[in-house]
Amino acid sequence: MVAEKGEIYDEFEEHIVPPSWEERIWRIKDYKEFHDSTVKDKEAIERWWGGWAEKLSWFKNWEKVLDDSNPPFYRWFVGGETNLSYLCLDWQIEQGRKNKLAFIWEGEPFDDTIGRPKELKKCTYYDLYRRVNRIAYALREKLGVKKGEILTFYLPMIPELPQYMLATQRIGASHSIVYSGFSSLALAERIIAVGSRIVVTADELYRRGKIVPLKEIVDDAIEICEKRGHRVERAIVVKRTDRSIPWNSRDIWHHELLRRITENVRVEPERMGSEDMSFILYTSGTTSMPKGVQHSVGGYAVGLYTTMKLIFDLTDDDVYWCAADVGWITGHSYIVYGPLMTGTTALMYEGAPDYPRPDRLWHMVERFGVSILYTSPTAIRSLMKFPLENLKRHDLSTLRIVHTVGEPINPEAFRWYFKNLGREDVVASSTWWMTETGHIMTGHFPGLGKIFPLKPGTNGYPIPGVKLEVLDESGNPCKPGVRGYLVLATPWPGMLMTLYKDPEGYAVPWSKFGKSVFYTGDYAVKDKDGYIWVLGRADDVLKIAGHRIGSAEIESSLVLNPAVAEAACVGRPDEVKGEVPYIFTTLKQGFKPGPDLGAELKAHLRKTIGPIAASDATILFTDRLPKTRSGKIMRRLLKAVVTGASLGDITTLEDERAVEEAQKAYEHLREVMANEKR
Numbered sequence: 001m002v003a004e005k006g007e008i009y010d011e012f013e014e015h016i017v018p019p020s021w022e023e024r025i026w027r028i029k030d031y032k033e034f035h036d037s038t039v040k041d042k043e044a045i046e047r048w049w050g051g052w053a054e055k056l057s058w059f060k061n062w063e064k065v066l067d068d069s070n071p072p073f074y075r076w077f078v079g080g081e082t083n084l085s086y087l088c089l090d091w092q093i094e095q096g097r098k099n100k101l102a103f104i105w106e107g108e109p110f111d112d113t114i115g116r117p118k119e120l121k122k123c124t125y126y127d128l129y130r131r132v133n134r135i136a137y138a139l140r141e142k143l144g145v146k147k148g149e150i151l152t153f154y155l156p157m158i159p160e161l162p163q164y165m166l167a168t169q170r171i172g173a174s175h176s177i178v179y180s181g182f183s184s185l186a187l188a189e190r191i192i193a194v195g196s197r198i199v200v201t202a203d204e205l206y207r208r209g210k211i212v213p214l215k216e217i218v219d220d221a222i223e224i225c226e227k228r229g230h231r232v233e234r235a236i237v238v239k240r241t242d243r244s245i246p247w248n249s250r251d252i253w254h255h256e257l258l259r260r261i262t263e264n265v266r267v268e269p270e271r272m273g274s275e276d277m278s279f280i281l282y283t284s285g286t287t288s289m290p291k292g293v294q295h296s297v298g299g300y301a302v303g304l305y306t307t308m309k310l311i312f313d314l315t316d317d318d319v320y321w322c323a324a325d326v327g328w329i330t331g332h333s334y335i336v337y338g339p340l341m342t343g344t345t346a347l348m349y350e351g352a353p354d355y356p357r358p359d360r361l362w363h364m365v366e367r368f369g370v371s372i373l374y375t376s377p378t379a380i381r382s383l384m385k386f387p388l389e390n391l392k393r394h395d396l397s398t399l400r401i402v403h404t405v406g407e408p409i410n411p412e413a414f415r416w417y418f419k420n421l422g423r424e425d426v427v428a429s430s431t432w433w434m435t436e437t438g439h440i441m442t443g444h445f446p447g448l449g450k451i452f453p454l455k456p457g458t459n460g461y462p463i464p465g466v467k468l469e470v471l472d473e474s475g476n477p478c479k480p481g482v483r484g485y486l487v488l489a490t491p492w493p494g495m496l497m498t499l500y501k502d503p504e505g506y507a508v509p510w511s512k513f514g515k516s517v518f519y520t521g522d523y524a525v526k527d528k529d530g531y532i533w534v535l536g537r538a539d540d541v542l543k544i545a546g547h548r549i550g551s552a553e554i555e556s557s558l559v560l561n562p563a564v565a566e567a568a569c570v571g572r573p574d575e576v577k578g579e580v581p582y583i584f585t586t587l588k589q590g591f592k593p594g595p596d597l598g599a600e601l602k603a604h605l606r607k608t609i610g611p612i613a614a615s616d617a618t619i620l621f622t623d624r625l626p627k628t629r630s631g632k633i634m635r636r637l638l639k640a641v642v643t644g645a646s647l648g649d650i651t652t653l654e655d656e657r658a659v660e661e662a663q664k665a666y667e668h669l670r671e672v673m674a675n676e677k678r
C-alpha cells in the first residue's frame with residue numbers, strides 16, 4: 001500500500017478521480033495546469049464538483065450544480081435531495097458494509113468498562129445504524145423533535161456523540177455542538193442563541209485522569225438560560241462514570257430514553273433539500289459573541305466525500321484516525337460525517353494523547369494498525385519533547401498518510417514526524433481549512449508525489465476546484481513570496497450557507513475584496529511554485545493549541561469582572577501550543593495589581609469562557625493601554641511588545657507612555673517568571 005518515496009499510487013487512478021478526469025490527471029505533468037483547468041470558469045467548477053456529486057447517492061438529483069447569480073449567497077446542487085444519516089449508514093449498508101467496523105472507540109482509562117456496552121467499543125455499520133434509528137425514534141416520538149429543530153450537544157468524546165449527530169440528521173433536525181472545554185456561561189449563551197429545547201450531555205468526563213462534572217456545568221447553564229428567559233425542557237444524560245450526580249425533573253438518562261424502544265425500530269431518513277441546514281457550529285470571530293456558522297446537506301457532503309478520497313486516499317482496508325475533538329469542525333467533518341460517508345473504519349479516542357504515558361498515541365497506532373493519521377501540530381510538538389524511545393518502542397509501519405490541521409506547522413515539527421513517524425515514506429501535509437469552509441482546501445494527496453514534492457511547513461497546493469489567492473490591501477495578487485491576505489476566489493461546495501440568523505454578519509468576509517471573494521482572515525504567502533504557506537491570523541483571532549478563540553471574546557469576558565476597567569488580548573508565540581493569550585488589563589480605582597488578582601482574573605476567565613481560554617492565559621497589569629486618538633486600542637503594538645518586534649508606525653498613537661508601560665509590565669512579568677523557574 002505504501003508507495004516508494006516519490007512514486008505515484010496506482011490506486012489514485014482507480015478510485016479517486018471522477019471518470020471524466022481520469023485520463024487527464026493520470027497524465028498530467030503539471031498539476032498546476034490541471035488545477036487551473038478545474039477552476040478556470042463556472043463550467044469547469046461545475047464539471048469538477050458535479051463529477052464528484054455523481055458518486056454520492058441522492059433521493060432526487062440536482063437540477064443545477066451551482067447557482068452563482070446572487071453572490072455571496074451561493075446555491076449548490078440546487079433541487080437535489082439526500083440525508084447525511086442516510087449517506088453515512090443506509091448507503092454504506094447498501095454497498096455491502098453492514099458488518100464492517102464503523103468506529104473503534106477507546107476510552108481514556110484502560111480498565112474502564114463502566115456503562116460501556118461492548119458494541120460501543122467496536123461498532124459495525126449495522127450496530128451504528130440500529131442505535132441511530134432508536135435514538136432518532138426516541139427524539140421524534142418521545143420528545144417531539146421536529147424537522148429544523150436545533151439540539152445542543154455538550155458531550156465528551158464518547159460513541160453516543162456521533163450517534164446523536166446522525167439521529168438528528170435522520171429526522172431532519174440539526175445540532176449545535178459546544179466543545180466540552182467551554183464554561184457554563186459560554187454554553188448558556190450558545191443554547192440561547194439557537195433556542196435549544198433539548199440539551200444532550202453526559203454525567204461526567206475523563207480528561208488526563210481527572211473527572212470533569214459535565215452535568216453540573218449543564219445545570220448551571222440551564223439556570224443561566226432560565227434567568228435570561230429561555231427554558232430548556234429536557235437534558236438527556238449519557239452515563240459515562242458510575243458516580244451519583246445531581247438530578248432534576250427535566251433530566252432523563254439516555255438509556256432510559258431508549259428503554260422499551262425495540263432494537264428493530266426504523267426511522268425513514270428525512271428527504272433533505274441540498275441547501276437545508278445540517279448543523280450550526282459556533283466559532284470565534286473578531287466580535288465578542290461567536291458566530292453561528294451554518295452548513296448545508298448536499299454541498300457539505302460532496303466536499304467531504306471528495307476530500308476524504310483525495311487527501312486521505314481512503315480504501316476499504318484503512319484504519320483511519322482523526323485525533324481531534326468532535327466539538328470542533330475538524331471532528332464534525334473528519335471524525336464523523338466524512339469517514340462514515342466513505343465507509344471508513346475510524347478510530348475515536350476519548351482522552352489526551354500523552355495519558356497515562358507519553359506513548360499513548362503511538363501505542364494506539366500500533367494496536368489498531370492505523371494507516372491514516374490526522375492530528376494537530378500542537379499534539380506533535382508536545383510529543384516531540386519526550387525521549388524518542390517512546391515512539392521507537394512501537395511498530396508504526398502501518399502508517400501511510402499523516403496530515404496535520406488547525407494551525408501552521410513549523411518545518412522542524414514536520415521533519416520530526418515525517419522522519420520518525422513516517423519513515424520518510426508517507427504522504428504528509430498541513431491541510432488548511434476553516435469552520436467556514438467545511439472541508440479541507442489545501443494539502444498534498446497521493447498521486448502528486450513526483451509532480452509535487454513535499455515541502456516541510458507548507459500547506460501545499462489548493463485541491464482541484466478550489467481557487468486560493470494571496471492579495472494585497474488593494475486586492476491585487478501579491479508577488480510570489482510576498483505576504484498578503486488569503487482569500488477564496490471561487491465558491492466551493494462545503495461553504496457555509498450563512499451565519500445563523502445573521503445574513504449581514506455572513507456578508508462581512510465577502511466585503512473586503514468584493515462580493516464573490518471570501519476573505520479568510522489569514523495571512524499567507526504563495527511561493528514561486530504556487531504552494532500556499534499560511535502564516536497565521538491577520539485579524540484578532542487566536543489559535544491556542546489549534547483552538548480558535550477571539551481576542552474580543554476574552555476581553556469582553558474580563559471587563560465583566562468588577563476589578564477590570566479595560567483589557568486588550570494578543571497572542572504570543574508558544575513553542576508547543578503555537579500561540580497563547582497575553583492579556584493587558586487596566587484596573588478600576590481601588591484595585592491593586594498583584595499575583596492574587598492575576599489568579600482571580602484567570603479564574604474569572606475559566607468561569608466565563610472556560611479552560612480553553614484560561615489554561616494558558618497570562619494576565620499583565622498596566623496603567624493605560626495604547627490607543628489611537630479616536631480611542632481604539634492598538635493591539636498591534638501590544639503584540640510587538642510581547643514578540644519583541646519593532647513597533648512600526650506609531651503616528652496615530654495617542655500617548656506613547658502606554659507602550660512604555662506595557663513594555664515595563666511585560667519585562668516585569670518575564671523577571672517574575674525567570675525567578676520562579678530558579
Ligand code: 6R9
Nearest residue numbers: 405406407408430431432433434435534548
Ligand atoms: C480546521 C480549523 C481556522 C483557522 C484558519 C487558520 C488556522 C487551520 C491550518 C491553519 C495553518 C493549517 N489553520 N489549519 N493554519 N495551517 N493547516 O482549524 O478550523 O477552528 O475554524 O480555524 O485555523 O488560521 O483561519 P477553525
